[in-house]
Amino acid sequence: MKIKTFYLLLFVMFSIQLSAQNLEKIAQEIKDEGIQLYRSEMASWYGTDVFIENYKERDNIGGYFSYIKEDEVPTCVFYSKENKVIGTISFPTSYEPRNSKLDLSVRDFTEVEKEYFTIRKAAQERLKTDTIFKFYNNVNYNIVPIINKNKEKKVYFLSGTNLNNLVLFGNDYLIDFNKDNSIKKVQKLHNSLLSFKIYDEKIGKTVSGVHSHVLEDWPFITPTDICTLMLYQKFTNWESYTVVSKKYTSLWNAKSNHLMIMKTEVLEKIQEDQKKRHPERYQEQEKK
Template sequence: MNQILTILAVLFTFPVTAQNPEKFSKEINEEGIALYHSEMTSWNGTDIFIENYKNRENIGGYFSYLDEGIPKCIFFSKSQKVIGTISFPANYNPKDAQIDLSERDFTPHETEYFTIRQNALKRMQNDSIFKIYKDTNLNIVPLIRNKVKKVYVLTATSAGNAVIFGNDYLITFDNENQVKNVEKLHNSMIVQKINDEKIGHTISGMHSHVIDKWQAITPTDICTLMLYQKFTGWESYTTISKKFVSIWNSDNNLVIMKTEDFKGMTEKMLKNKKGKSKTEKEEE
């Protein structure tokens, strides 16, 4: 483990672009951070709204978005009216949230979020690609960035001591907000424990990617790592595939390397370390 941590430390001393031949780590990282902001807003917004809104049967759903830099969680009724707007400061502190429970119409921008969310939900209810496992639920996360409309679907768990990766999906839309494509980002669901019976508290984690289109770390991976970092304390995380090794750290730095380059570099570093140890032993 110490050897792995040494390799990670060396990697993060180099510019990301030098390790990223495809030059897509920045885009993946930014998308993951955007997902995190949306999910963090929804996590906190849901708790606040449920505590303050009493007519539970009237709730139709929710979504979150950035409104001129302000994170907002929007709750709507079954009659498609906004019934709650929870606004947060940049630190997402629930104590500083602004609560507006007045009923109103969607803004034009909110209408776009609502439309793709509902169209995604309709597809989820009628497409067998979507799976739900025991003690989990699927979170719908609409995202509009650079005029591109997407919905990510993430798996969340009600079980403690676990972080869920995988069983996630990406839904894209055409100009009419109709579903254009649905795809899986991972081949399966990966459950990683925060505290392991044999080794105690885990300090990092790793999983593999096999889907050809998603060989690097995914935005959903980054979102999940950021959401649970305060519970896991993980300083780094790695995904491995035939093409790429992706290494994320808790400072939200991301390095993506070709797998062959990563293997060559680690073998060289370990060989040099072994040679150095042998020399030091001979000098004793």
């Protein structure tokens, strides 16, 4: 082998390895943020049930938000119209309502809670005026403030519905904040609203799903996608989910909560290779 060829081969191998490492890092960051969203939403889902069941002065409720404390305890906070905390629901062992701890004492926000309250309120006001947000029948926004481990402040908007047998992806947004809690950037994460049936009349119960991303700024699966998949896993029992863009394919294993991202062209080459190695399998699939 010539020296130039040898070094070229080394460079190509190094580039492939570096690309794989970068995608692995991106996948871990997306997964971590998706899980943080999921934990916050779970605290809100069940925290709301516990609070409403025990708090009778409904006209006094101003709003709520959830966050993960430093001791890793998911906590849902309800506040009054005078911006005082009127209910704190913690889930120290699980998200089972019977395991929650409810405190209905009135108090001021902690310093951390002030940050969550401030960015959530700013996001809620932006929702009223920014035309980037779209509204659909039977669809509501879940507003989820998070402050991640890097102290980055964000508010996600996820679309939800009370209709049965549907899982919604898309019509979701992200607001990034500066350190002083001023809005830095507002962006949409999907180009449209996508709905998937858990049970399809033609094929029965679905076992997986796929959708595509066309926005250049979001070529990978989003944290909101992962949050949605985890929230609805107990209803869908999906084994996997795939998000495809022009450059990348994101593969979510719902059983192990593992995320893998690879270049779409690489995946296509692997699939072509598998077709050549095992043509009988693909012939069977085509017949079906």
